[in-house]
Amino acid sequence: MTDTPNTTPNTTSTTTSTTTSTTAPNAGIGGEPVTVIGLGLMGRALATAFLEAGHPTTVWNRTPGKADALVSQGAVLAPSAAAALQASSLVVVCLSDTAAVRDALGPHRAELAGRTLVNLTSGTSDEAREMAAWTGDYLDGAIMAIPDVIGRPEAFLLFSGSPEAFEKHSHSLDRLGNATFFGADPGLASLYDVALLGVMWGTLNAFLHGAALLGTAKVDATAFAPFANQWVASVTGFISAYAGQIDRGSYEAEDATLETHLATMKYLVRESAAAGVDTDWPARIQTLTERAIDAGHDGTSYASMIEVFRGQA
Known part of the structure; x- marks a missing residue:
């Protein structure tokens, strides 16, 4: 990806392998051609x-x-x-x-x-x-x-x-x-790239859908944005917790079950339809969750949805 919206990354160079680059950009050592x-x-x-x-x-x-x-x-x-x-x-x-x-x-x-x-x-x-x-x-x-x-x-x-x-x-x-x-593996950077872009597009699409929904009540997107940003920051905690469950292959419902999520998703779809806002985005999320439950993941955490994305549900 070469032209993507800016994020706020960790500004310390890191590595997931054996080699780490730690020199800050433009740090003034000799110039290699x-x-x-x-x-x-x-x-x-x-x-x-x-x-x-x-x-x-x-x-x-x-x-x-x-x-x-x-x-x-x-x-x-x-x-x-x-x-x-x-x-x-x-x-x-x-x-x-x-x-x-x-x-x-x-x-x-x-x-x-x-x-x-x-x-x-x-x-x-x-x-x-x-x-x-x-x-x-x-x-x-x-x-x-x-x-x-x-x-x-x-x-x-x-x-x-x-x-x-x-x-x-x-x-x-x-x-x-x-x-x-x-x-x-030369392909890992590309895989990380598209995976991160998926996170970006998913977050932006969710914000845009929410802004469209609130806009029907004459709420400006600029009024919604601070609350969306605060909630996204909270969601990062869910990501960290669910990542551990995914790696363990054990999806304990420590916060909410898939059924609880599904019930709320249905309200999002109904509100969107009633407001005349496109329902494809929330309806798709609902469909994926129903597939996970039908495959036997009822009573589990939202992390079990990864089995749908893996094609195993």
């Missing part, structure tokens, strides 16, 4: 962060004019993709999709020998594993930030792939934001 391929909004933000941190930065884009502002800041515009790859030992690519990466770099794969390829292009986990076969020094990444915050502590990036490549270039990657490494 970097190449940035792809100069859309995010690509330009990445190149700018490297330049501001003192990295000699080479850039390339199929439309050369997008590099003008970066060149004025000190970047070098490569005349070709091959020349861009040859310019640096660290190559960061951020294009529209994996097909674009194949088109741009595929004819020049030989130039990747001895270089680390960091692919910050959105894609699937299988595509990340496919790209990893191009070079042993491969890192797949996901950017959980918008372009405006790249290079600042609130930006955080997810990486997986070669542990040696991450260890070697972690200081440079920390120039972009706080970097977390998830291990040698």
Whole structure:
């Protein structure tokens, strides 16, 4: 993901594997030469962060004019993709999709020998594993930030792939934001990316539905937002508790049973229908919960709904 609404992440670099990057962004150590391929909004933000941190930065884009502002800041515009790859030992690519990466770099794969390829292009986990076969020094990444915050502590990036490549270039990657490494499977960063985006869209859709519902009573969304934010903060506690139940495979109803949730869901559907607000969102939640109960999860906590998402209910 390359252009996602900003969140408020933990600003200390972490890892779920064996390697952790802890240097703060733009912390003033020596500048490793970097190449940035792809100069859309995010690509330009990445190149700018490297330049501001003192990295000699080479850039390339199929439309050369997008590099003008970066060149004025000190970047070098490569005349070709091959020349861009040859310019640096660290190559960061951020294009529209994996097909674009194949088109741009595929004819020049030989130039990747001895270089680390960091692919910050959105894609699937299988595509990340496919790209990893191009070079042993491969890192797949996901950017959980918008372009405006790249290079600042609130930006955080997810990486997986070669542990040696991450260890070697972690200081440079920390120039972009706080970097977390998830291990040698190149597909893990992409899986984390889409899983986190699902959380984002689920939360935003729930807020928008609630705002539409309250709007029928002439309640402004700005009046609703503080209460929604307070409740989302409370829900994070449920997430932590349910995560433990999921890992144990035991769904004790310590707060409320699925039946209690289902009864309230029905009210949400009825209120929405009565107000003329679209019912697809709450009705879908109700249907999933009914499936879980029908599969024998009555009397359990809401965490047992994971069996529906696993396709086992």
